[in-house]
Amino acid sequence: MIRVMAPDLPTPSGGIKVIYNYVEHLVALGHDARVWHGTPGFAYPGWGSTAPVDTGLALPFAAGDVLVMPETGGGRWAGLNPGVPTVMLCQGMDFVFADADFLRDVPGDYPGWPQATCALGVSDAIVTFLQHACPPGFPVHAVPVEIEQWFVPLEKERRLALMPRRRREDLIGAVQLLRRSGRLDGWEIVLVDGMTQAQVAEELGRAAIFLFGAEREGFGLPGAEAMAAGCYVVGFTGDGAKEYLTPDVASVVLDSDVVGMAEATLAAMDAFDHDRSSLQARVELGRSRVLERHSSAAVREALGRAFEVITAPGSPSLVDGPTTVAHYMSRGPRYGRAGAAYVGARRLAGAARRRLGRG
Known part of the structure; x- marks a missing residue:
């Protein structure tokens, strides 16, 4: 046994x-x-x-x-x-x-x-x-x-998803910079918290972008799940996520670089609205990698x-x-x-x- x-x-x-x-x-x-x-x-x-x-x-x-x-x-x-x-x-x-x-x-x-x-x-x-x-x-x-099979892309919407419990201060700072940029019109910020796994998968499936507050991670499962759900991920690696969170498939932010996170998010929002095919190619490459390994x-x-x-x-x-x-x-x-x-x-x-x- x-x-x-x-x-x-x-x-x-x-x-x-x-x-x-x-x-x-x-x-x-x-x-x-x-x-x-x-x-x-x-x-x-x-x-x-x-x-x-x-x-x-x-x-x-x-x-x-x-x-x-x-x-x-x-x-x-x-x-x-x-x-x-x-x-x-x-x-x-x-x-x-x-x-x-x-x-x-x-x-x-x-x-x-x-x-x-x-x-x-x-x-x-x-x-x-x-x-x-x-x-x-x-x-x-x-x-x-x-990575469980229910993390799949749904019809993507102008939604920024994040999990507010890890690196709360950094995430708040980045989101407030986004709010002050004047470029959030039509975008919704979604807090993924207090949900069942099925609800988490649905929210990530709908979100175009996931802000990843990784910190001192062994692996960083939420970022990988977001990739599997077809999100473009902007965030920190927390060290453990560096095996899948790479610059060719995501926006990797330096530790506690709140300005960098906000700028990368604005760039991803612009790509979602005006260059969807290029952004989607990166999303698909990241998704295929995490699904193959996990x-x-x-x-x-x-x-x-x-x-x-x-x-x-x-x-x-x-x-x-x-x-x-x-x-x-x-x-x-x-x-x-x-x-x-x-x-x-x-x-x-x-x-x-x-x-x-x-x-």
Whole structure:
């Protein structure tokens, strides 16, 4: 059995969605795979995932089982199950050294996790980062994130879509510059927030342009989803999105360059109105790239390769005998300190980083 531990967040984040998607694919590949939440009976009501779910503060593992843990707070959770071999799922570089400081080394081939046997990286940027953070020979498996099939272009309208929670200050600055330009007549600004995945896909499908407030991204799924939905993307890479957000298919903005974002958006608006064919050619090229690399087939193939190694007889990732394994929730209230760390780490660090950069 393969169990993927997941923080008990009140609503499913992008990282949680990746976990569920991976488990669905592992089941399709013939593995007995489960998402593992800590709160007994935990579930996301109305969510359509078919991934099997186990719940409990601690669960029995048998010889040959595999534990996968997402990176949420550096090595602070390594003591939860110190004797259990662990496959690390890394969805963000900033999580890896989250509890480190400047004046001490971090132990373990995988930073902070002496029991880690290998890692799964969800983007080119993460795989490169882990190859530098871990010693030569430590297995790092590249497994892409899937872009769901409902992200498709609809009839495009003069709409600028954005997600207001990340890089809020920068996005507000850029939008206010657009408003002051006097060139927004007939264009609608759409805030994509508090929506179901189907509603998000519909809004992106209708929007001509997506303003991407990427920051400290492992991959930057919203930008890729916008490309799949046929948007022209203007925004930051947040590092993780640089594998698909490139100048030939999008307007890549320098970090916190609010003026650059506004100017690139105005240029894209003008192209949409007066040179649609040239803009559409770039949109189609970007869309074809993300769909090729992040299709269901690509994700399943990569997971199949990785877990063929991870579950092979004699693999160091296999639990070597019956044991009881604890969940994050056994150490924290509500949805756990791990959940709080998962949600809050980027937000707090990002705000501090912007304050320091602008001081």
